[in-house]
Amino acid sequence: MAKINVGCVGIGFMGKAHFGIYRQNANAEIVAIADVDDAKLSGDWSRIGGNINDPSAKNVDLTGIKKYKDADQLIDDPEVALVDITLPTFLHFRYVMKALEAGKHVLCEKPMALTVQEADKMAAAAARSKGKFMVAQCIRFWPEYDWLAQIIRGKKYGRVKSAIFRRRSTAPTWGWQNWLMNAKRSGGAVLDLHIHDTDYINYIFGIPKKVESAGIAGATGGIDHIVTNYDYGKSMLVTAEGGWAFHGAYPFEMAFTIIFDKATVEYSSNQSPSLKVYSSGGKVESPAVAAGTGYTAEIDYFLNCITKNQKPKTVTPMDGRNAVVLVKAEEKSARDHRNVAITV
DSSP: OOOEEEEEEOOSHHHHHHHHHHHHOTTEEEEEEEOSOHHHHTTBOTTOOOSSOOOSOSBOOOTTOEEESSHHHHHHOTTOOEEEEOSOGGGHHHHHHHHHHTTOEEEEESSSOSSHHHHHHHHHHHHHOSSOEEEEOGGGTSHHHHHHHHHHHHTTTOOEEEEEEEEEEEOOTTSGGGGGGOHHHHOHHHHHTTHHHHHHHHHHHOOOSEEEEEEEEOTTSSEEEEEEEEEOOTTOEEEEEEEEEEOTTOOOEEEEEEEESSEEEEEETTSSSSEEEEETTSOEEOOOOOSSOHHHHHHHHHHHHHHTTOOOSSSOHHHHHHHHHHHHHHHHHHHHTSOEEOOO
16 A cells, blocks of 8 residues: 655644654655754754653654745645645644645644634635545544543443533743744634633534633733633533643643543543543542554544545544634633624
């Protein structure tokens, strides 16, 4: 089976992670990278930061890989079949549209776009394109969250009574030109960080009737800490908290607590074991989950979709778009101090 030729656009925290995953995947061959930073094009990735520990190399051998300072040139390269876009969010629309119109397969880092209007146009372009398109909503693929989705759908512990999700961090000051700390470029924490849980909630429970949010405006000029109640009727409480307004050495954490009829499930990236099930009979278990990260699983899934000539179903273009719709409704609710009905 022929390998899929990949071009990586944007070598930051996520670009570096994606690059390393493609290099280890038997179905992929990295043939090109694009970045405006000469140091990164030389293989010096020592200054790349992030909110999750990355043990990969600081100096990368790029022998045999084409290097472009202009992402347009990478997209125009006929050797590149899959364009992996991990650029700052405000650049997603431009380069995703170009790559889709060129008939390339495209994996776009989350969030899909800064606005619903951009996301609508991207989804329409994906429907027209010969290439496959997926937004990298990695939490749908994260081992503990994938396990939880299966448990909920299989009703192993009965129905869900309460679901609480948390995603907390200090300010991400490692971005290129500090773009993450400018809400006009990143959308602030509500769109860049909190969207992980908003999308996952949509994935397992569907679109809520309405949202009611309280938020704190932060250094980005946007909502940098938010707590949202998602209305699914009186039978279930669903809440998510997310933000990067925390100080000093506060550790990044992603977590959830789910109360079922017959058990309580808790996960925290900062505890060991990270996943526990507390049954109504008093037993405590730590279920085994798949190895690896959601980054690895989502890329493997997308490559398999391309190989099998199947459109991605785990994350569709409309899923990526609807995550932006929900976050924008949360943002409006927080700013206007009222609940907001969801219309998709």
